[in-house]
Amino acid sequence: MPALVAVAFIGCGNPPTRPAASAPVTTPTAPGGSNSTTTVGTLFTTAQSTDGTSLGGKQYIVGAHIYLFAANTSAWGGSSISLLNPAGSGVSVDATGAYVTSSSTGAFSFTGLYSCTPGDQVYVYASNGNPGSGANNPVIGMFAVFGTCPASGNFAGAISAFTINEVTTVSTAYALAGFMSDPTHVASGPSANAKRGLANAFAAYNNLVDLESGVAKANNDSGNGFIPQAKINAIANLLVPCVNSTGSNAACVSLFSNTRPSTSVPAPSNTAQAVLNMAHNPALNVPALFTLASATSPYQPTLSAAPNDWTLSITFFSDNMPGPYFPAVDSQGNLWVPGYASDNITKFDPLGNVVYAWNGGGIKQPFAVAIDSQDDPWVVNFIPNAATVSRYDNNGTPLSSTAFACAATCFFPAFDTAGNLWVSGTDHTNVFSSSGSQTSSFATDAYTSGIAIASNGSAWTLGHGGSLYHLTPSSAPAKFTQSLTAASGNDLTPVAIDSSDNVWFASARNSTLGKADPNGSLLSPASGYTGGGLKGPAGIAIDGANRVWVVNRDGNSISEFASDGTALSPSIGLGTDSYTAQGVNVGISGPRGIAIDPSGNVWVSNFTYNSVTELVGAATPVATPIKPTNHGQRP
Numbered sequence: 001m002p003a004l005v006a007v008a009f010i011g012c013g014n015p016p017t018r019p020a021a022s023a024p025v026t027t028p029t030a031p032g033g034s035n036s037t038t039t040v041g042t043l044f045t046t047a048q049s050t051d052g053t054s055l056g057g058k059q060y061i062v063g064a065h066i067y068l069f070a071a072n073t074s075a076w077g078g079s080s081i082s083l084l085n086p087a088g089s090g091v092s093v094d095a096t097g098a099y100v101t102s103s104s105t106g107a108f109s110f111t112g113l114y115s116c117t118p119g120d121q122v123y124v125y126a127s128n129g130n131p132g133s134g135a136n137n138p139v140i141g142m143f144a145v146f147g148t149c150p151a152s153g154n155f156a157g158a159i160s161a162f163t164i165n166e167v168t169t170v171s172t173a174y175a176l177a178g179f180m181s182d183p184t185h186v187a188s189g190p191s192a193n194a195k196r197g198l199a200n201a202f203a204a205y206n207n208l209v210d211l212e213s214g215v216a217k218a219n220n221d222s223g224n225g226f227i228p229q230a231k232i233n234a235i236a237n238l239l240v241p242c243v244n245s246t247g248s249n250a251a252c253v254s255l256f257s258n259t260r261p262s263t264s265v266p267a268p269s270n271t272a273q274a275v276l277n278m279a280h281n282p283a284l285n286v287p288a289l290f291t292l293a294s295a296t297s298p299y300q301p302t303l304s305a306a307p308n309d310w311t312l313s314i315t316f317f318s319d320n321m322p323g324p325y326f327p328a329v330d331s332q333g334n335l336w337v338p339g340y341a342s343d344n345i346t347k348f349d350p351l352g353n354v355v356y357a358w359n360g361g362g363i364k365q366p367f368a369v370a371i372d373s374q375d376d377p378w379v380v381n382f383i384p385n386a387a388t389v390s391r392y393d394n395n396g397t398p399l400s401s402t403a404f405a406c407a408a409t410c411f412f413p414a415f416d417t418a419g420n421l422w423v424s425g426t427d428h429t430n431v432f433s434s435s436g437s438q439t440s441s442f443a444t445d446a447y448t449s450g451i452a453i454a455s456n457g458s459a460w461t462l463g464h465g466g467s468l469y470h471l472t473p474s475s476a477p478a479k480f481t482q483s484l485t486a487a488s489g490n491d492l493t494p495v496a497i498d499s500s501d502n503v504w505f506a507s508a509r510n511s512t513l514g515k516a517d518p519n520g521s522l523l524s525p526a527s528g529y530t531g532g533g534l535k536g537p538a539g540i541a542i543d544g545a546n547r548v549w550v551v552n553r554d555g556n557s558i559s560e561f562a563s564d565g566t567a568l569s570p571s572i573g574l575g576t577d578s579y580t581a582q583g584v585n586v587g588i589s590g591p592r593g594i595a596i597d598p599s600g601n602v603w604v605s606n607f608t609y610n611s612v613t614e615l616v617g618a619a620t621p622v623a624t625p626i627k628p629t630n631h632g633q634r635p
Helices: 166-175 192-208 229-243 250-258 271-280 286-290
Strands: 005-007 040-046 058-060 065-070 098-101 107-109 121-127 141-148 161-164 180-182 313-317 335-339 344-348 354-358 366-371 377-381 388-391 410-415 421-425 428-432 438-443 448-453 459-463 467-472 475-481 503-507 512-516 537-542 548-552 557-561 579-581 584-586 591-596 602-606 611-615
Touching: 098 107, 121 161, 121 192, 141 161, 141 166, 141 192, 141 271, 161 166, 166 192, 166 229, 166 271, 180 271, 229 250, 229 271, 229 286, 250 271, 250 286, 335 366, 344 366, 366 410, 377 410, 388 410, 421 448, 428 448, 448 503, 503 537, 548 591
Parallel strands: 005 040, 040 161, 410 448, 537 591
Antiparallel strands: 005 107, 040 058, 065 098, 065 121, 121 141, 313 611, 335 344, 344 354, 366 377, 377 388, 410 421, 421 428, 428 438, 448 459, 459 467, 467 475, 503 512, 537 548, 548 557, 579 584, 591 602, 602 611
């Protein structure tokens, strides 16, 4: 087998320049590299400044245990698969698995010691080692990602060099957060949708960090995405004082106590678990954790003040997408975004690259998208008093030269179990067959808003006169009175359903979240749920753990709620940190729609800046496209 040699450092680096633009891709690929038969990596930490001006140099971690793992795709929560041959030369085995040991220069070699199954998702985990403190540090835990195992069964020729450091550890934890419960448990379910979500998550690592140098990126490789480089570095910097120790200093004690989500779970026992807990709980003890970084933080640029939360968000721009509204995600993790002011629909691949923007098919003032079981997007065209529905295939080709008439001003679409499309409207809810013909229409009061389909195939839509409608093909609409949206006027708010067929909705005027049971009864409290940064909510999505995500049009933020209505986000919401890069405002701005993909990324459409923002790994992966049978479920 060709050689695979790896060296891991923990250290600093200069900020990268903006990458040259390249052609967008439609499917994430494994990291590229030279044709070398050797992959060289380095494991190091960065020394702290001793003179108050310099950042210090690379400090090799000696005697670390280096494991090579593949993600488990047989069951959620399964153990990662150790790839090193336990009988190989220089390989040892402990309770974690087979490992090699880093040398006095932080180097280690996998030469001839492993093979991987093509298509496996592969990562490196390092633990223990002497970072120059004079003794072993048992709480060191660090990551790097290789990605998809090539057809050859090894990465020789695919990766010429790689680095493991605090930055790569942060990037791994966030990219894989939806699939990782601890450093040795990275797993998905066996479905094609789950495996695709897992592969997309591994590929997303390369959006955050340069594989070879271990330096946080400022832009994605296509040049349309702005990476939160300073925030990645800030999180890496707060790990450094614990890594550069014997593991029992005050920095480690504080790091582990402040990354313990609750008293019901153990505190983390290594730095890898600590940063993973931050990815899973982004509102966790932000001020206290931020102070752990030294005044001379080695990774630059970094944040000058504590952020609002620990989410990592990437903003992707498209020049041909003015006024993006309510998007949807297909089974491959592609994001479809309607451009209301540009009369087109834009497809982003799972890494945020723009695939293309299409028009035709009668598209005009596109408002919202739903994806059918064939992965074809259907677009509702707002057009007051003359609304229509356009249908495309997954390549963006219109499947009809003209749009289907909706007979009213229409808003939101949703598919039922038979493949029929239900569309809410000003005074009617219309149903279309899979061929696009209108089969039925239900009269409702003015401005029925969002719509969602329960597992039994019936529909729920929100009326702005303080009513919630339950629609079935064989009976008249059932109307349930509720007061939460009574003052919302004509504000439009989508509806979402969880895995128990509970109906979630929001009031844009009252900034309140409501929940009704499958029978239409409003669940307590009758006044609804508030807090968590709710401010003019515009869109709702349910993740694979039945957590409720709401995008706030007026708050430029995202609110997160547990399935019992407990607010999990801070008082002004998540994702509020923004900055200016290359003269562009980067962050959530005038958001409208929200969607969650099978990797656990939360996507928001920014109406103001012709962009979408991705909160990397913030949610539990969810099955896509949305169907009545998969609400609130993992892929």
